[in-house]
Each structure stands twice: as C-alpha cells, then as structure tokens.
Amino acid sequence: MRDLALSKAYQLIEPGPVVLLATAHRGRANVMTMSWHMMVEFEPPLIGCVVSEANYSFAALRATRECVIGVPAAGLVRKVVAVGNCSGRDIDKFSAFGLTARPANRVAAPLIADCFANLECRIADTKLVGKYDLFILEVVKAWSDPAQTKRATIHHRGFGSFVLDGRPITLKSTMR
C-alpha cells in the first residue's frame, strides 16, 4: 500500500462502487458491505454514508468514531457479497472470509489489504445519524495498492444483481 493524495480520494467514491467498511471496537475488528455512500466535499474529503442501526458495525462506528473504507476490485465480488450476508455478531468475518487486516496509520480500524484502495476515516458530523443513520466521515489518510492493477469495481442493483465496471471513456471536461 502506498500513499494516495487526499485530493484524489473522491475519484474512488464518486463512481459508486460497493465498498467494505471496517471497524474495530473492544479489541475486535469487523467488516460490512456498503453501497449507500457519496462524496460531500473534495478537500478535506468528506463522505456521507448510511450505516443502519440494524448493522452490527453501527455501534462500533458510533462509539469509536473511526472506520476504514476499502474499495474491492471485481475479483473479490464473491467475498464482498458473503461479507454482506452475515453479521459480525455471529462470526469473525476477517477470519471467516480470509480477509487480511493490516494496521492503519491514523485510526484503530484496520486496513483491508485485499482492497486496492483504503480510506482511513473519522466521523466529522453526526447531525443526521438519529434520523437517517447518515454519517459524515472525513478521510484523514488514503492508500492505494500499486500491485493491484485490475481495478474494475462492483455496483449493486439489488437482490444479488451486480454490474462490473466496463469500458472506460475519456471526454473533454472541465468538471473536476
């Protein structure tokens, strides 16, 4: 994993990939699958995301105010779906699915080494947590794995239906 400029973090989240969200609470790491997220600000990078109170990760995120968002490539899709179909209440998902946790730099939650990019995040705002389970996170450190060159991501369409990134296209644009 190498440093990724914080100014580039939005390029990972804006395209809407299915991501993994890792937490660590009371000495126990956990990971969930998430698709309800968006960019809120470029710099410092702010991410809005919904982590339902029904998710086991909710309590860990709220208590520790930290997490890691990992971006998995398409090759991990089966593991990503499996992670989303069980709860950290019942099992150690890192161990059950052979995911590799590595120490992060700025937060206690682990990096997910299997992901091609990882974003260390701290909670920046909880104003909409009570009503919508909507957290505003600040990315405080970003990582990219240069060894992972296959970076097609996964998009969720509901009920086991996914679509993988296909053809890239470049057009003249002044939009950042």
Add this chain to the structure above:
Amino acid sequence: MRDLALSKAYQLIEPGPVVLLATAHRGRANVMTMSWHMMVEFEPPLIGCVVSEANYSFAALRATRECVIGVPAAGLVRKVVAVGNCSGRDIDKFSAFGLTARPANRVAAPLIADCFANLECRIADTKLVGKYDLFILEVVKAWSDPAQTKRATIHHRGFGSFVLDGRPITLKSTMR
C-alpha cells in the same frame, strides 16, 4: 414512460450512475449533471445529494423544493458531459443540447424524456444544506421508459474520465 414502483427506485441510484437533475423556477427549466448522491432509505425512497451553492440549480432547488432526477444511459454520455460543463445562467440547456422536457406528474420540474428513468423528487430535509449543500430528497413518483432497453450507466472518475457499466453478474444474496 411507464410507472416504476417506488420500492424499486433505489436500484437506479444505489449503483452510483451519473444523473441529470432538472429544476423549474420562474417559468424556466434547467438541468445539471450530478454524481454526488446516495440512497438514504428504501421506502419512501430518500436520496441524499450535494448540489453546490455555486450551481445555478441550487437556488431553483431550494426555492421550489422540487426536482427531477433522470438516469441517462451510456449513449447520452457526450450530452451529459456537455450539460455539466456549462451553466443555466448562460444558456437554455434543454434547447442547446436537444434534451426533451416533458411534464411531470407530481412536481413542476420537467421529466427528461431522453433518460431511461426519471424520479420526481421533493425536498424532505434541509438540515445539512447550510453546512454541506446536502439535500435529502423524497422520491414521490418514478418512471421508466420501456422503449429504452440499453441501460448501461455512466460513472465519473474525475477530469473527463468515465467508466461505463460492463458485465452484469448475479450471485446468491439476501441483501435487498
């Protein structure tokens, strides 16, 4: 355009497509390109999105509390990028880019007939507008165009770089 069940609206937004957001204010329709959005609730469908105060659409959205979100297929990518690279302050974008506005059912903002799906939205919450330009919208009516069968969507990676939906994949999953 045919009715789309509100319970299926999330399947359009969750995969993170670039969308168009149409408003109508003081007798004038406008449209912008947006990628900072996420689902917040299944039913009624709630969508979080960031419409910057710098965007001409911001004032129309805040004043009228209504908009339409259209989901364009990959074939529209050049128009979608062109819409994002100019301002309704200067031109009538529907006319300039040959987009077809049609009357919506529940809101004054127009449907974008060129899009394969349209979501009529009303503002549900403005608590985070002051700080982050973050609106919570409720989808009050959804439309799908059965004549448009090519539904690969567009994802933005920054600075003119896009990726189009590729291979669909279906896996066993209990996730809605």
